[in-house]
Amino acid sequence: KKSNQPTFSRRGMTLEEEINESNEYYLVNNQAVIYKKPTPIQIVSVDYPKRSRAVIKEAYFRQASTTDYNGVYRGYYVDFEAKETKNKLSFPLKNFHQHQIEHFKRCLLQDGICFVIIKFSTMNRYFVTPASLIIANFEHDDDQKSIKLTTIEEASIELSIGYRPTIPYLDAVDQLIKNKGIKTNNDR
Amino acid sequence: KKSNQPTFSRRGMTLEEEINESNEYYLVNNQAVIYKKPTPIQIVSVDYPKRSRAVIKEAYFRQASTTDYNGVYRGYYVDFEAKETKNKLSFPLKNFHQHQIEHFKRCLLQDGICFVIIKFSTMNRYFVTPASLIIANFEHDDDQKSIKLTTIEEASIELSIGYRPTIPYLDAVDQLIKNKGIKTNNDR
Ligand SMILES: [Mg+2]
Ligand SMILES: [Mg+2]
Numbered sequence: 001k002k003s004n005q006p007t008f009s010r011r012g013m014t015l016e017e018e019i020n021e022s023n024e025y026y027l028v029n030n031q032a033v034i035y036k037k038p039t040p041i042q043i044v045s046v047d048y049p050k051r052s053r054a055v056i057k058e059a060y061f062r063q064a065s066t067t068d069y070n071g072v073y074r075g076y077y078v079d080f081e082a083k084e085t086k087n088k089l090s091f092p093l094k095n096f097h098q099h100q101i102e103h104f105k106r107c108l109l110q111d112g113i114c115f116v117i118i119k120f121s122t123m124n125r126y127f128v129t130p131a132s133l134i135i136a137n138f139e140h141d142d143d144q145k146s147i148k149l150t151t152i153e154e155a156s157i158e159l160s161i162g163y164r165p166t167i168p169y170l171d172a173v174d175q176l177i178k179n180k181g182i183k184t185n186n187d188r
Numbered sequence: 189k190k191s192n193q194p195t196f197s198r199r200g201m202t203l204e205e206e207i208n209e210s211n212e213y214y215l216v217n218n219q220a221v222i223y224k225k226p227t228p229i230q231i232v233s234v235d236y237p238k239r240s241r242a243v244i245k246e247a248y249f250r251q252a253s254t255t256d257y258n259g260v261y262r263g264y265y266v267d268f269e270a271k272e273t274k275n276k277l278s279f280p281l282k283n284f285h286q287h288q289i290e291h292f293k294r295c296l297l298q299d300g301i302c303f304v305i306i307k308f309s310t311m312n313r314y315f316v317t318p319a320s321l322i323i324a325n326f327e328h329d330d331d332q333k334s335i336k337l338t339t340i341e342e343a344s345i346e347l348s349i350g351y352r353p354t355i356p357y358l359d360a361v362d363q364l365i366k367n368k369g370i371k372t373n374n375d376r
Pocket of ligand 1: 068081082083
């Protein structure tokens with residue numbers, strides 16, 4: 001089932017592909033150095049054939065203990081997770097794990113810039129949502145954890161999707177950095 | 189062949205194990221959030237047995253395009269490579285790849301804190317060496333690329349090996365950050 005999206009070339013790209021493409025653009029233009037972390041894999045057996053490269057014969061996917069992406073931008077440490085949902089009215093938190101929330105908290109304590117890029121794929125809307133909103137909502141005792149779209153709209157920076165980079169999320173990161181500066185000046 | 193090292197509990201630990209242990213210490217003490225990046229793996233075939241988790245049946249190691257470790261410390265992006273040598277008089281650069289050097293350059297351009305932790309295992313000496321020294325020497329046209337120990341000594345911060353953390357390299361990072369500040373003030 002495909003929705004009638006107004007976009008052209010990105011039709012069918014996953015959020016991860018869109019972000020990887022954006023990171024490649026930022027990398028070659030010396031704007032930031034941000035990579036997706038490889039999926040951690042537990043290797044059980046490896047063959048070393050003669051005159052040929054090693055072949056992994058048995059291995060398992062391990063759960064990542066951190067987030068999807070990290071890197072450096074203008075001297076700032078940037079750390080984020082990418083999440084896509086087909087929901088129209090809320091963003092479900094069930095795909096977050098406790099250790100990812102802990103990771104966000106630890107990075108915030110070290111003054112990292114932490115957020116989630118949320119794609120509402122049915123509506124083709126993208127948000128850069130501060131990690132603090134996710135943390136606060138994750139720790140509610142609700143059975144059905146989710147954040148209302150209206151709350152996401154209020155607390156996030158919505159992205160206008162471009163051509164190059166596909167997802168210009170560093171514009172939103174500039175805003176997060178600016179807000180952080182204001183907050184620091186008032187609070188300390 | 190083992191050398192008679194004066195140390196006790198770390199006997200036989202690789203540099204990577206020592207750094208991982210140090211990172212764990214820094215993590216649980218909220219001093220920094222630094223992880224080893226998983227080795228990238230190219231997956232060719234996966235089995236999905238019923239009632240059991242997915243098994244990777246064929247996969248290959250890919251060459252990492254970046255460095256071993258990255259993370260955040262006191263708001264700074266930290267990025268480094270760990271290298272061990274049995275040499276006594278020089279540090280060979282043959283284990284660095286062009287793309288790792290490029291990665292260092294890009295991260296430096298974004299104001300990251302970039303370095304190599306070098307272990308001279310025969311002498312049990314550890315250095316935090318700024319990436320700039322590696323970059324400068326890597327680009328020489330020598331057949332046998334290496335950096336003399338005396339040069340390493342001059343340009344690096346030598347680490348005194350402790351008990352907790354095993355390798356207290358953040359002390360050296362503090363120094364790199366301080367030096368960077370001084371340099372910036374003079375140069376700009
Ligand atoms: Mg994700
Ligand atoms: Mg290494």
